Amino acid sequence: MTDLLSPLLRAAAEVVLSRLALAGHDGDADRFVEDHRSDLLDMLTRSEELRRLTRERLRIPGSQRTERDVAHLVLHSDPAVRSAGVRVAESLVKRSSNTAADRTLRRLNDRNGELKDRLRTANGRHANALADVETYREAAREATERADRLDSELAATHRRLRDPKSVTSALLALLQEEPPEPEGDSSTRDPQRPKPAPVERPPSPLESAALVAGISAEAFVKALQALIEPPAAPGTATVTVTRERDLRVAPLGGGRRIGGSCLLVEAGATRILIDAGLVPGDPSEPPADIDRALEGPIHAVVVTHAHNDHCGYVPALAERLPDLRIIATPETTQLMPAMWADSVKIMEQRRRLASGWGTRVEPLYGRAAIAGATRGCEELALGVPRRIGDLAIELFPAGHILGAAGVVVRAGDSTVVVTGDISGFRQQSVGGYAIPESARYADLLVMESTCCTEDHQDRSDLVGTLVRAVESVYAGGGRVLIPAFALGRAQELALIMRDRLPHVPVLLDGMAAEIGRSFETVTAGGHRPLSVFGDNVSRARPGDLDEFTRGVVISTSGMLTGGPAVRWAAEILPDPKNALFLSGYQDEESPGRRLLDSAKGGAPQLVLDDMGGEKKIPLRARVEMMRLSAHADKRGLLDIADEVAARQVMLVHGQAARQAEFREVLRLRGHNTTPTDPWRAR
Numbered sequence: 030m031t032d033l034l035s036p037l038l039r040a041a042a043e044v045v046l047s048r049l050a051l052a053g054h055d056g057d058a059d060r061f062v063e064d065h066r067s068d069l070l071d072m073l074t075r076s077e078e079l080r081r082l083t084r085e086r087l088r089i090p091g092s093q094r095t096e097r098d099v100a101h102l103v104l105h106s107d108p109a110v111r112s113a114g115v116r117v118a119e120s121l122v123k124r125s126s127n128t129a130a131d132r133t134l135r136r137l138n139d140r141n142g143e144l145k146d147r148l149r150t151a152n153g154r155h156a157n158a159l160a161d162v163e164t165y166r167e168a169a170r171e172a173t174e175r176a177d178r179l180d181s182e183l184a185a186t187h188r189r190l191r192d193p194k195s196v197t198s199a200l201l202a203l204l205q206e207e208p209p210e211p212e213g214d215s216s217t218r219d220p221q222r223p224k225p226a227p228v229e230r231p232p233s234p235l236e237s238a239a240l241v242a243g244i245s246a247e248a249f250v251k252a253l254q255a256l257i258e259p260p261a262a263p264g265t266a267t268v269t270v271t272r273e274r275d276l277r278v279a280p281l282g283g284g285r286r287i288g289g290s291c292l293l294v295e296a297g298a299t300r301i302l303i304d305a306g307l308v309p310g311d312p313s314e315p316p317a318d319i320d321r322a323l324e325g326p327i328h329a330v331v332v333t334h335a336h337n338d339h340c341g342y343v344p345a346l347a348e349r350l351p352d353l354r355i356i357a358t359p360e361t362t363q364l365m366p367a368m369w370a371d372s373v374k375i376m377e378q379r380r381r382l383a384s385g386w387g388t389r390v391e392p393l394y395g396r397a398a399i400a401g402a403t404r405g406c407e408e409l410a411l412g413v414p415r416r417i418g419d420l421a422i423e424l425f426p427a428g429h430i431l432g433a434a435g436v437v438v439r440a441g442d443s444t445v446v447v448t449g450d451i452s453g454f455r456q457q458s459v460g461g462y463a464i465p466e467s468a469r470y471a472d473l474l475v476m477e478s479t480c481c482t483e484d485h486q487d488r489s490d491l492v493g494t495l496v497r498a499v500e501s502v503y504a505g506g507g508r509v510l511i512p513a514f515a516l517g518r519a520q521e522l523a524l525i526m527r528d529r530l531p532h533v534p535v536l537l538d539g540m541a542a543e544i545g546r547s548f549e550t551v552t553a554g555g556h557r558p559l560s561v562f563g564d565n566v567s568r569a570r571p572g573d574l575d576e577f578t579r580g581v582v583i584s585t586s587g588m589l590t591g592g593p594a595v596r597w598a599a600e601i602l603p604d605p606k607n608a609l610f611l612s613g614y615q616d617e618e619s620p621g622r623r624l625l626d627s628a629k630g631g632a633p634q635l636v637l638d639d640m641g642g643e644k645k646i647p648l649r650a651r652v653e654m655m656r657l658s659a660h661a662d663k664r665g666l667l668d669i670a671d672e673v674a675a676r677q678v679m680l681v682h683g684q685a686a687r688q689a690e691f692r693e694v695l696r697l698r699g700h701n702t703t704p705t706d707p708w709r710a711r
Contacts, residue, residue, distance in 0.1 A: 038062045457524035
């Protein structure tokens with residue numbers, strides 16, 4: 030709204046400017062009003078002459094009715110009316126100015142709000158872009174590490190292919206591999222059960238090869254074994270196989286705890302280790318008493334399976350002992366290098382983090398040690414004896430995971446049976462254990478005791494519960510995260526999902542995906558090839574963290590100690606439509622255990638460590654334990670003890686309190702037990 034007094038004041042200014050006294054003044058009436066507004070009003074209210082002359086000059090169009098009325102009031106002959114006219118005009122001008130200012134302020138506030146919205150959007154896009162950059166950087170790092178690992182594995186494989194001992198052991202394992210026996214329950218393995226009539230079978234590859242060579246199968250095997258372990262040169266002192274019951278066993282790690290499994294077995298002048306695993310932690314540690322083994326020669330390490338708590342320290346030993354023989358099933362020898370490479374990656378990450386805090390943490394070994402260990406691997410088929418100095422060993426199926434084996438060790442008339450990790454039930458990825466005749470009535474059974482006080486539900490019931498829970502979350506539009514151990518559990522879960530829920534999309538992430546490919550490679554062309562990927566199961570890609578909004582994610586690590594599972598948990602746990610199902614054992618101090626306790630106690634959030642950075646994650650999703658153990662429970666372990674019927678039983682790979690309870694169960698069952706201490710055959 031314009032100034033209502035403007036026409037009147039302009040006319041008054043023209044009168045004033047027409048006076049001779051102001052003849053040299055700038056004749057701009059509008060400028061004069063702007064500079065002398067209050068003076069003009071004062072002169073109009075006081076000077077009758079000025080009012081008269083102004084009235085004569087005043088020309089206000091009829092369209093400006095309000096301005097004309099205000100001018101008449103100010104030019105009125107009554108002083109009170111003139112003063113009132115001025116006040117009314119000034120009040121209207123002030124009100125008009127305030128309204129305009131309010132409108133301007135509102136426009137500015139609206140504009141400011143729009144700019145803030147645009148800034149928030151820009152900041153969000155910037156944050157998303159940074160997140161995408163970090164995601165792709167992480168993917169690039171993982172791809173580089175994977176490429177480095179594959180290069181190392183390829184180089185090690187190339188060296189093995191040029192090494193007569195390695196090639197011969199692989200050939201011998203392949204030739205000696207027997208077709209799988211039909212599986213049954215524990216009653217079919219009962220030693221008292223009458224044996225079925227033998228079925229005529231075609232010649233084995235080994236027998237066929239020996240026939241073509243014109244020699245016996247035994248002579249052919251002996252010739253190949255001579256390439257693996259060349260006989261002593263003429264004139265060299267040799268060690269004869271002792272016939273004394275002189276087997277000695279000493280647990281060096283993983284006796285009264287889970288982790289760092291290592292067993293020293295001696296007879297005569299021969300010393301071997303069965304397993305050499307890492308103790309999980311930050312940092313990882315070697316078997317507790319490994320220095321005792323290093324006090325003398327170690328002629329071989331026999332590895333029961335490729336989990337790092339059983340094989341993770343082997344490269345460190347191979348680095349110290351370049352000629353060390355590393356004997357395992359063909360599947361385990363092929364799976365171990367990937368597990369060792371993952372350990373190196375984690376140890377290097379921890380070293381960098383520690384360095385950032387000004388502390389020094391040295392990895393137990395590096396990639397060069399992996400190459401040496403891979404070069405020293407010897408494949409041994411199940412059920413085939415192999416001589417190591419004064420000892421003879423034989424591997425047998427142990428269930429648990431792909432390639433897992435128990436070990437029968439003989440020296441003279443003494444026999445020790447080591448179960449390793451063992452299970453009797455059939456899984457998607459592996460069958461159950463099969464105790465060989467050579468293991469029966471052993472002098473000592475060294476038996477794992479992970480679940481020795483537990484009574485597990487039937488395996489099919491546990492799988493059914495998991496499948497129904499996943500289906501429920503998926504039907505509700507949610508995502509399910511299943512943190513899983515990289516080797517065994519993750520692939521088993523993927524195979525279950527592929528078989529039972531083919532309509533549900535499934536992603537494998539992290540090391541779980543790497544090992545999934547290895548499972549396919551290792552079993553290709555065998556009696557039981559596995560297809561982990563295909564149909565609804567695929568490998569996670571960069572961007573899936575945001576774009577994969579419905580389905581199942583199986584990722585490492587199984588205890589949420591790090592890896593992609595932590596990043597997936599940060600995305601999945603805040604949404605009540607989602608779920609996180611833990612599938613395996615959780616250490617008391619692990620983040621997975623804290624998650625279970627927090628969810629049970631109704632805690633609002635969980636703090637997870639992601640390689641040195643804390644993530645505070647709201648807890649709104651469904652959290653449950655859906656344990657699919659790959660270990661024999663109390664009943665299963667009792668079946669094993671009954672089947673082997675050893676003179677004594679030693680418990681390892683378990684918690685001391687539970688072991689004490691289970692020893693009493695074994696005693697009541699008629700078994701003699703021995704403490705988890707050094708043992709000697711008598």
